[in-house]
Amino acid sequence: MGIKLEELAYQQTAIKSVVDVFDGTVKNTFDNSSNDGIRSNRISLTEQEIQENIKSIIQENGIAEEIAKLTPEHELTIEMETGTGKTLVYLKTIYELYKHYGFTKFIILVPSVAIRQGVLNTLETFNTQLEGIYGFTPKAFEYDSKRLNKVTNFIEEQHPQIMIMTLASFNSEDKILNQAQREDLFANIPFIEAIGRTNPFIIMDEPQEGMDTPNSIKQIKKLNPLFKLRYSATHRVSKNKLYRLTPYDSYKEGLVKKIEVLTVTEKNDEATLKLELSEVKFGKGDPKVKIKAWHQMASGKIQFKNTAWLKEDDNLGEKTNNPSYLNYKIQRIHKSLRTQKWSVTFYNGTEILEKQASGNIQSIWELQLEWLIIRHFTKKQKLQEQGIKCLSLIFIDKVANYVSDDPVIKRIFIEKYKTLYPEFHNNQEPSAEHIEHIQGSYFAKTGKGEFTDSESSMRKNSDVFDAILKDKEGLLNYGDSVANKIEFIFSHSALGVGWDNPNIFNIATLSNSYSEIKKRQEIGRGLRICVDNKGNRIYDKPDVSDADRINQLTVIPNETYETFVTQYQEEIKEVYGTQTAGAGMTHTHKGKPQNEVRFKRNDNENINKAFKRFWAALAKKTNYTVAFDEEALVERSREALNQIDIADYVAEVNSRSISAISEEEFKDEFGGSESYKLKASYTALDLVEELSENTGLSYTTTFSIIRDIEHAHFAKNPPQFIHRASALIKNIELEEMLRGLDYHLTNEVFPFDFDDFVKQLDDKRYTLTPKRGVFDKTLVDSEVEHKFALTADNDDEVVCFLKLPSYYKIKTPIGEYEPDFGIVMKRKNLKDGVESEFYFVIETKGTNNINDKKSLKESEVYKIKCALKHFEALGVDVKYKAPVKEYDYFKTEAQKDINKVQQA
The missing domain is CATH 3.40.50.300 (P-loop containing nucleotide triphosphate hydrolases)
Structure with a gap:
């Protein structure tokens, strides 16, 4: 059996596109292309004539100049969707280049053994048929450093030669082709130099696979190619693109198979599907981890890859630029004493284990x-x-x-x-x-x-x-x-x-x-x-x-x-890009460099005196004690766990046949689906151990909670049940903790450290506040903070305000908490005309409602509630407002407190 050679119009267009670049050159002969025993490739065209030919070709093929990426470099790009005969196209191009112009020296550069073998197979398969069409057969061989006589023949022969090589053949100075001190040199020069004198065509098969690195470019340059011809479906570097056959074109014209996508996915266990703990670093300092997750790239592309090193309290959504993970903030990086396995626990109750495959x-x-x-x-x-x-x-x-x-x-x-x-x-x-x-x-x-x-x-x-x-x-x-x-x-x-x-x-x-x-x-x-x-x-x-x-x-x-x-x-x-994707490409470039920004203290004496009085009231430190009702915790947790409703842990198989592919959309037809219940291998002991690990409760307390619960939902999907149960118990723990939480003043105070400072950042990270800011600029982390600072700076009733320093941290049972803004306001009492100062601390969020669970994480809610008790312990001087989205909302709430004081 031999695969029959076809005459396909699109392949002929791709071949002709390269051949026509050299239209008008004098044909190579022994007389005009040989020197010192070396037969070379020569062209008589000027650079201008070559460029004119290229422009004519891309115009005929309907490729705009900006897409073609025109350049005077001797490189040509042919882009063909996978499966449409790229190898055969460049082999027939070799035959045509010899037939039309007498070019004889061709090197096919491949990145791997698999591709090299594919080229050799194609040559063997179509050898006889191509000879029947063209009347000759090039001498094709695989480069072997032990058979340099074939390289010598390549250099000297008048007959067309095809040498198939991998980059590894010559990509370092110690390779045989590069060696200058050998007994078997060609004319006393390294073989790489002798090959370079033939001015070969370098045909780059899949050049994106390592052929455009600085070292590869340097080594390929030694071959002194007359032209580089790039062939791939997925070019990273494209120069003088003469022809392209897109996935859309090949799919629409029936040049490739139609695609059915038969997906097999877990349902109701999304967390374990999407996250994977891949690396742990520990030793000096706190442990850190790398987590494999979906990243939203600047270009818009989504990639499943490792994060940078993460530590406790890092937010996975921020680190991956993926909003899906904004509820995944690391609570604990822990190594189990019993299992010796590392795990990462998030505040939302999800836990992932080191090196554990995602899902079942x-x-x-x-x-x-x-x-x-x-x-x-x-x-x-x-x-x-x-x-x-x-x-x-x-x-x-x-x-x-x-x-x-x-x-x-x-x-x-x-x-x-x-x-x-x-x-x-x-x-x-x-x-x-x-x-x-x-x-x-x-x-x-x-x-x-x-x-x-x-x-x-x-x-x-x-x-x-x-x-x-x-x-x-x-x-x-x-x-x-x-x-x-x-x-x-x-x-x-x-x-x-x-x-x-x-x-x-x-x-x-x-x-x-x-x-x-x-x-x-x-x-x-x-x-x-x-x-x-x-x-x-x-x-x-x-x-x-x-x-x-x-x-x-x-x-x-x-x-x-x-x-x-x-x-x-x-x-x-x-x-290929799209109109919308093209506009978004700017996001792949680095933004403007960050500047050195100086934050200068306001020199207004009234502002500085008011701020010092405010800080004296605010700077008192507190500590807390917790009285815990374990019986209430057990009873409430048991009731909550019995309310958990778990969908069956299943795998779903779906079939969709893709009817059309374009850069903008996929059209498909649904072909049916099947669901399969998946078996779980957890036991009640696993439930006790994992809940204990996740919540910090003792085995005894955990067993008391699960002893009388309904286990049917646990059996359906143990990982999901454990995640949800852990989150519920933690919430109850926090609520019980808040019931018995008591803050009291210590003898310590936060230091008064407000000298001018300098930071490296861009102008989106600060807001100008020259009127009433304690500093002439205010650091901001969001648009909400920007608007708040801007409005405060223009409010006549504000004496001064600032973004509280990062060292102002309030201790809570679930970690330290840093409020956002401190504000001093003034108001005259209409009865006696006495002007008074009022002190406020504000926590800005994307909502004004503390029960808005879409905008606030559970941990944020609990820290705000802890902070309320902290500020109560400071006395009546400082009022705490949280959460606050708009400045007007804060002003309304502040007005209520001011009125109460003035009416007292």
């Missing part, structure tokens, strides 16, 4: 593999009738889960395969030998006995390497060879870029968190139009129904469809 991941894997096998068998029956072999690809989280003493993913696959096989094969049972043969895995054993998918190790594992990477045609047929028998291919990451097969019809991504393989890379492995056992590409008719469609790729990720589409669409926007 094995149950999700089971469903992903179950549906992959169901789709595989269903498609296989239909496709076999038309001579098409069905292949499925599974990306796994780590090699050990497929090859080890306990290969959990392989075990699950075998169990599911055995269970489902009879349903599709007349109740016959599959043999162990059959199950082993249908699995192909791209892993190898290292010298230490470990399994990996690293390229160096794969070279030594010839059976697997040959079957999956070299024997592409074998994979496309049923038969007796190793490749013929393989139907399911398992990989970690090495097949994530550059490798594909036209008969991949199903892809599952199994991981312990959301897929880390880029969506366009992930689905790209199976987008190519399928091939039958005679080598013919089989296309669907434009009006084919979904039921009769052959070219449909089913992608099975362990995330919601919305998350999948969002990430996929963001990757498209990253490359």
